[in-house]
Amino acid sequence: MGKLKDRALQREKDLSEGKRPSLILKDADPIKWEVLYTRLLGIVQEGRETARLISASPTVREFGECVFCVFTPEGEVVAFSRGILLHFASFTATIKWMLKNNYEDDPGIKEGDLFCNNDPQIGGAHSADVATLMPIFRKGELVAWVGGLTHVMEVGGTEPGGTPPSALSRYDDGLMVTAQKVGENDKYFRDYHIMVSRNTRDGKWWIIDDLAKLGGMIKMKKALLDVIEEYGIDYYEKATYEMIEEGRRFAVSKIKTVLFPGTYRTAGFYDVLNSEQPVRFQKDHYMHFPLEMTVTKNGEMFLNYDGLSSPGYHANNASLICATGLHIYQLLQEVLYDGMFNAGLVQALKLNIPENTVLNPGIQYACSCWVSAMVAAGSCFQRALSRAYYAKGFREEGLSGKAITASVFAGGVNENDSLFSIVNFEMNCSGAAASSNKDGLDSANSVWNPEVNLSDCEPFEPLWPLKWLGRGVQTDGGGFGKHRGGASISSLYVIEPPVKFIESGCYMSGDRVFASAGTMGGYPAPARYRYTLVDTNFAEAAALKQPLPHEEGDPANPDFARLLKGTLKRGSGQSASVQFKQYDLIYHASGGGGGWGDPLERSPNTVIREVNEGLTTITTAENVYGVAAANTPGNGHWTLDEGKTSALRNEMRKKRLKKALSSKAYMKKERKNLLEGKLAPIVKEMYNDSFKKSARFLDEFKQFWGLPDQFSGF
Amino acid sequence: MSTRKTEWSGDVLRDLTDGNLDLQVLLEMQQSIKEEDRFETILKVEQEKVKFPEKILVPIGEHLYVVQKGSERVVKCACGHEFGDYRQTWKLNAKVFARDTAESMEEVFRGPRKCDPSWMVLREFYCPTCAALLEVEAVPPGYPYVFDFLPELD
Numbered sequence: 001m002g003k004l005k006d007r008a009l010q011r012e013k014d015l016s017e018g019k020r021p022s023l024i025l026k027d028a029d030p031i032k033w034e035v036l037y038t039r040l041l042g043i044v045q046e047g048r049e050t051a052r053l054i055s056a057s058p059t060v061r062e063f064g065e066c067v068f069c070v071f072t073p074e075g076e077v078v079a080f081s082r083g084i085l086l087h088f089a090s091f092t093a094t095i096k097w098m099l100k101n102n103y104e105d106d107p108g109i110k111e112g113d114l115f116c117n118n119d120p121q122i123g124g125a126h127s128a129d130v131a132t133l134m135p136i137f138r139k140g141e142l143v144a145w146v147g148g149l150t151h152v153m154e155v156g157g158t159e160p161g162g163t164p165p166s167a168l169s170r171y172d173d174g175l176m177v178t179a180q181k182v183g184e185n186d187k188y189f190r191d192y193h194i195m196v197s198r199n200t201r202d203g204k205w206w207i208i209d210d211l212a213k214l215g216g217m218i219k220m221k222k223a224l225l226d227v228i229e230e231y232g233i234d235y236y237e238k239a240t241y242e243m244i245e246e247g248r249r250f251a252v253s254k255i256k257t258v259l260f261p262g263t264y265r266t267a268g269f270y271d272v273l274n275s276e277q278p279v280r281f282q283k284d285h286y287m288h289f290p291l292e293m294t295v296t297k298n299g300e301m302f303l304n305y306d307g308l309s310s311p312g313y314h315a316n317n318a319s320l321i322c323a324t325g326l327h328i329y330q331l332l333q334e335v336l337y338d339g340m341f342n343a344g345l346v347q348a349l350k351l352n353i354p355e356n357t358v359l360n361p362g363i364q365y366a367c368s369c370w371v372s373a374m375v376a377a378g379s380c381f382q383r384a385l386s387r388a389y390y391a392k393g394f395r396e397e398g399l400s401g402k403a404i405t406a407s408v409f410a411g412g413v414n415e416n417d418s419l420f421s422i423v424n425f426e427m428n429c430s431g432a433a434a435s436s437n438k439d440g441l442d443s444a445n446s447v448w449n450p451e452v453n454l455s456d457c458e459p460f461e462p463l464w465p466l467k468w469l470g471r472g473v474q475t476d477g478g479g480f481g482k483h484r485g486g487a488s489i490s491s492l493y494v495i496e497p498p499v500k501f502i503e504s505g506c507y508m509s510g511d512r513v514f515a516s517a518g519t520m521g522g523y524p525a526p527a528r529y530r531y532t533l534v535d536t537n538f539a540e541a542a543a544l545k546q547p548l549p550h551e552e553g554d555p556a557n558p559d560f561a562r563l564l565k566g567t568l569k570r571g572s573g574q575s576a577s578v579q580f581k582q583y584d585l586i587y588h589a590s591g592g593g594g595g596w597g598d599p600l601e602r603s604p605n606t607v608i609r610e611v612n613e614g615l616t617t618i619t620t621a622e623n624v625y626g627v628a629a630a631n632t633p634g635n636g637h638w639t640l641d642e643g644k645t646s647a648l649r650n651e652m653r654k655k656r657l658k659k660a661l662s663s664k665a666y667m668k669k670e671r672k673n674l675l676e677g678k679l680a681p682i683v684k685e686m687y688n689d690s691f692k693k694s695a696r697f698l699d700e701f702k703q704f705w706g707l708p709d710q711f712s713g714f
Numbered sequence: 715m716s717t718r719k720t721e722w723s724g725d726v727l728r729d730l731t732d733g734n735l736d737l738q739v740l741l742e743m744q745q746s747i748k749e750e751d752r753f754e755t756i757l758k759v760e761q762e763k764v765k766f767p768e769k770i771l772v773p774i775g776e777h778l779y780v781v782q783k784g785s786e787r788v789v790k791c792a793c794g795h796e797f798g799d800y801r802q803t804w805k806l807n808a809k810v811f812a813r814d815t816a817e818s819m820e821e822v823f824r825g826p827r828k829c830d831p832s833w834m835v836l837r838e839f840y841c842p843t844c845a846a847l848l849e850v851e852a853v854p855p856g857y858p859y860v861f862d863f864l865p866e867l868d
Contacts, residue, residue, distance in 0.1 A: 258748050260772060262865040267853060269834065286833065286854070297866065387863050391772050393756030395730045396743040436776070437735045480822065482733060482776075512830040514852040520776040521847040523836070526827035556825030570826050597733060597776050598847040617824075624822055653845035660809035660840050674856050680832040683854045704858035 002104025004142060008074035008096060015347060020248070021241050036231060036239055037079070037340065043223045044068045044081035047148060047216035055212035057153055057205050058463070062455035063425045065151035066209075068216055070224060071095060073142050076343035078240045084149065085332065085341075086374070086448035087124070089325035091131060091147040092343070094123030098179050107181045111137040114183030114214070116192075118155070119176045120319040120367040125448075127155045127174040127368065128162030128423075130206060132182075132213045136221055138228060143237070146220045148213035153205040153423050157368065159577040160201055160411020160421035165507040166279045166576035167315040167366035174368070175199045186218060201411055201421040247344025251336050255348070256299030258335065260391035264293040264384035268376035268517065270404075270509035272314040277576040285312045286513075286686040287358055287373070290697065291380035295388055302350045303327060303381065307694035309686065311361030316509060316574075318370035318377075323359040326374045326448065327351055330381055333450055334397070354693065369574065372509035375404045375447050375516070379594070382433065383519055390520075395436045400485060401517035401594030403430030403440075403478075403525060405447055406508030406573065408491075408588050410464050413500035420499075422464040426471070426590075427508070429454045431478045431486025433593035434522055440486030440593035442473045442615070454489065465502055466493040466586065470550030474589045476617055480624045481522025481595025482602050487615060488525075490552060490589035492560065494538060498582035505577035506530055506588055515591065522595025523624075528573030531558055531587040536566035538583040552587055560585050600626050600649050608640045626652045671705050677714060684714035720749040727759045733776070766794045772865045777846050778804060780865060787867065793844035803861040808839040808848065814855065831855075 014020075026033040047068035052061050059065045067083035075095030080088060094117045103109055117123050118130040131149040135142050157164040157174030167173050175196065182192040188210055197203035228236045268289035275284045290307040294300075311317045318326075324346075331349060332341050339345075353360045358373055379402040386398030406427035414420050432445035443454065457468045469492040477487030495502060509515055514524035531552075541548060541564055553559035561568045566585070580586070607627040610616040618638065621627045628644035631637070661669070673679075679687075691698040691713045702711050722730075722743070729735040735743070749755070760779065761770050768781035768790065777792045780800040789797040789804040797804035813819045813836040819828040822836075829852075837851040837859075851860060 254748070257750060260753075260865060262863055264863050265861050267857065267860055269852075269854065271833065288854075387775070391774060391863070391865060393752040393773075394748065395733070395756075396735070396740050436733050437730060437740050438737060476824070476827070512833040513854075514829050514834060514836075517852050518850045521849060523822060523850050524852045526823050527829045529826045554825070555827055600847065601733075603734075619824065656811065656838075656840050656845045656847070657809060657842065660811040660838070662842075663806050663808055663810050666810040666812065670856060679854075679856055683833065683856065686854065687856070701858055705856075 002099065002102060004073055004104055005099045005102065008099050011074050020245050023242050023246060025235065025239050026242055026246065033239055033242070036227070037243055039227050040070055040079035043220050043227070044070055044079045046223065047146070047220040048081040048083055050219050051148060051150065051212040051216035054215045055150065056208050057150070058455060058459040059153050059423065059425055060150045060209060060212060062459055063453050064451050065425065065449065066149060068148045068220065069146070070220070071145040071147065072240055073144065075099070075145065076244060078243065078342055080341050082451045084129070084151065084449045085329040086322065086325045087129065087149055088328045089321050090123040090125070090149070091133065093321045094131065094133060094179055095145055097122050109135050109142065111135070112185040113181055114188060115179060116177045116182040117179045119178040120322060121363050122179055123321050125319065125322040125367065125370050126163060127157065127176055128152050130209065132210065132217065134217050134221065136224060138225060138233060143228060143233060144224060146217050146224065148217050150209040150213060152209050154200050154202045154421035155206065156200045159409065159505055160503065161407065161409025161423035163368045163407055163409065163423060163507060165315050165369050165505055165574050166277060167368045168279060168281055168313045169364050169366050173366050186214070188214070201419045243340055244342050244344040247340040247342040248347045250339035251345050251348035252299035254336055254339065255295060255301055256297070258392055258394050258397070259295045259385070259388035261295050261297045264387055266291050266380040266383045268380040269513045270316070270372045270376045270515050271512045272312070272316050272372070272509060273511060273572045273574065274314055276572065278578065279576055281313050284682055285314050286682050287376060288686050288690050289376040289380050291377070291384060293381065293384040300350070301348065304352045305354065305357065305359065306352065307690045307697035308354060308357040308359060310356060310689050310693070311358050311365045315366045315369040315507070316372040317358050317361045317365040317367050318373035319367050320353060320360040322367070322370055322374065323353055323377060324351060326378055327381060329448070330378055334382065334385055334399070357693065369507040371405055371447065371507070375402050378402045378447050379516060383517065386435070386519060390436060399433040399435050400479065400519040400522055400596045401433055401524060402447055403433065403445055403486070403488065403593045404508055404510045404515045404528060404591030405430050406506055406588065406590045408504070408506045410466055410502055410504035412502040415497055415499050417500065420464060422460065424460055426454050426489060426491060427588060428590065429489050430590040431488050431525065431592035434479065434481055434483040434485045434596035436596055437483070439483045440478055442487045443489035443590070444486060445593065465495050465497055465499045466504065467496050468492070469494050469548065472551055473615065474552065474592070475614055476620050477526065477589065478592035479516065479518045479523045479525040479595030480599045480620065481518055482597025482599065483522070483595065485516065485525050485593030485595045488590040488592045490587070492549060492551060493586045495580050495582050495584045502580050503577040504580055504586065505575050506573065508573035508591065510591060511572045516594045518594040519596050521598040523599070524594055525592035528589065528591055530571050530573060530575060531560065532569050532571060533560050533564060533566040533585040534580070536564050536583050536585060538564060538585065558587065560587060599624050600652060604640050604642070604645050608638055611638045674705055674707070679714060688713040718747050718749055720751055720755045724759065727755060731756060731759050731763065764792050766790060771867055774863050774865065775848060777841065777848060780867070791841045791844060791846065793841060795841050795843035801864065803859050805839050805849065805859045809842045811838045811840070812836065813838070
């Protein structure tokens with residue numbers, strides 16, 4: 001058994017028994033201690049920025065889809081850079097897995113080694129997130145690990161772009177490198193990169209990202225060893241464990257201060273519409289995320305997903321490591337943002353995600369499009385946290401339901417007979433959720449990376465034949481409310497030039513269901529979809545200088561169908577790859593954030609301003625916000641009619657009470673429907689699955705609706 | 715973590731509880747160290763705003779409070795409407811309108827922006843007295859009401 005493995009097991013045992021270090025070094029000289037932490041933060045940030053400068057991938061360079069970190073010898077996070085914070089748990093899990101599987105003996109862990117992992121079940125999210133780990137030795141002793149991860153644009157799998165929505169099992173997800181030694185002496189093995197080249201459509205993205213990571217990590221290694229030399233190894237080691245303990249103490253203290261103790265419940269949902277996709281198991285799936293969050297007066301937090309749906313043969317499962325990372329990252333971003341982002345946070349959060357569920361699936365399940373699952377879970381957690389903040393009086397914090405994010409990808413053979421494979425992350429710039437005092441920002445939020453960047457169009461246009469006809473913020477694109485959710489980004493592409501072959505698809509749930517819920521009277525963000533217009537007269541219309549579409553316009557009668565001839569199809573927000581040709585059009589929009597509060601309490605002046613800015617339609621202003629406006633003849637400018645607005649809102653409130661039922665009457669009607677089995681088959685399937693997963697959910701369901709004792713499912 | 719006593723003015727805290735705080739002040743508040751007495755301070759502000767005499771124990775949502783009424787603890791709307799014991803969801807005593815058809819969904823979400831009502835419905839919970847929209851649940855048909863929050867008061 002390896003020395004490190006023993007040490008890791010002892011550390012786990014100590015923590016489980018509550019044996020934690022005192023903050024002796026911090027108390028003795030807090031400035032020296034804090035400066036060390038700041039230097040470590042500088043090291044990880046330098047690694048990230050170095051990699052961004054080296055990488056030629058626009059995903060890394062433009063979007064910033066990468067993260068770098070320093071770990072203890074046992075794999076606990078000491079310092080984490082900005083970037084894909086979702087991967088907080090990924091590296092740790094990989095290091096622990098290697099130690100547990102006796103890597104110290106075989107294949108050995110020595111100075112200059114490089115290990116690669118993109119296996120989500122070992123430590124990651126999906127195969128497109130490729131991590132490299134490097135052990136750091138000093139005088140023959142392993143004293144730390146450094147790691148780097150980038151999102152790679154092509155990893156093989158059923159479709160180009162690295163995140164295939166038609167993947168139905170792990171074996172469709174793409175090339176998996178499972179905690180494998182891929183280099184020695186700070187150099188990658190040549191045969192490893194040959195293997196990558198031959199098993200992906202365009203291996204350069206993986207390989208140049210590997211080199212970018214290596215460049216960042218070599219700088220980190222040198223800087224870290226310099227710091228250790230300066231502070232002394234004894235001080236460095238003791239101080240890093242103290243920092244982890246400080247992270248834990250801070251988490252407990254802050255939770256206690258800012259969140260009201262109690263039990264919070266939320267429920268999230270998403271759909272996978274594979275019955276209409278060109279996949280081998282054409283079946284729809286409906287996922288149920290019931291979350292119970294308990295906050296105690298002592299600052300403990302417990303998250304329980306009892307009743308969570310089963311995994312399925314579709315692309316939208318998420319690994320346990322990914323789910324763990326999401327909750328830690330979200331707690332950091334929304335509550336602990338002023339603390340130390342290290343392994344101490346993990347000790348402050350207790351998480352129950354049962355086995356054989358969509359957030360804890362078996363090895364055979366695909367995880368390429370894990371985002372749906374993370375948005376559902378993250379949205380539940382976010383809304384529960386918001387209510388806890390709200391009750392304690394911290395109304396400057398808290399957010400409504402998270403926006404779903406998306407990706408549009410394309411691949412094929414270009415006009416020079418070269419294979420191409422590109423994924424564009426602009427659709428990850430979703431609308432931020434609304435909060436109790438402000439609207440969510442438009443196209444400015446991503447579920448896993450708080451620093452994601454929209455990117456310009458220009459770096460992409462030479463790489464793929466999707467050219468932007470327009471890009472903008474979608475009108476009515478966020479959840480309505482007193483404060484509205486941020487609106488989604490939307491793009492309209494035309495296929496040009498005529499490449500030899502092109503296939504394109506996208507992934508994003510939330511079509512049959514609203515995936516981003518509202519809070520305290522706010523509405524959810526709109527459902528998601530994509531439009532395609534094929535066999536168009538685009539070339540002719542352009543040659544004749546006729547008006548061309550640049551945006552969606554009226555969603556029920558989109559501009560591209562109004563201005564051009566062609567066959568219009570409304571497809572699911574998650575659409576498997578299909579073939580396109582020159583002058584076909586694709587329209588896609590990311591998700592919007594959930595709204596907050598009663599829409600009839602929204603400032604009428606704000607509503608009118610946004611109508612004039614094109615962010616809100618006049619129909620929504622009247623029907624949802626109860627705002628009456630007059631159109632100035634000639635210039636199309638809308639002005640508020642205060643008197644009519646007041647009367648309209650009073651009238652709408654009266655109508656609410658007139659059309660609504662008492663809760664008792666509504667429940668009686670619903671109960672009758674349930675007893676008669678008036679539910680869609682997919683809904684019954686979803687309920688039956690959760691009933692089998694959780695006796696508690698079944699009991700509560702029966703109790704709420706007053707169903708007979710013998711009821712066990714539909 | 716370090717904490718401090720609140721120094722925000724009454725006007726700022728009133729605007730905060732009204733949901734209309736100036737965005738620059740809001741940003742300053744977000745960047746400040748959290749106050750250990752924020753809860754007590756906010757309770758005073760909330761108590762001054764409502765017309766009912768009962769003592770507010772905790773705000774649980776926009777317009778909604780758990781209050782001490784004699785020996786009971788009940789949920790009340792800011793308008794004074796009473797929803798019953800706080801240990802069960804107040805939704806059981808609200809007015810409910812379910813958008814469970816394409817037509818009713820279309821009033822809010824146009825064209826392809828709607829969900830499929832056979833998969834998901836919107837339940838709008840209104841205060842029976844002031845008609846405020848207190849919560850919108852987006853759930854599958856037949857889903858039990860979500861009991862959003864049971865505060866630990868003792």
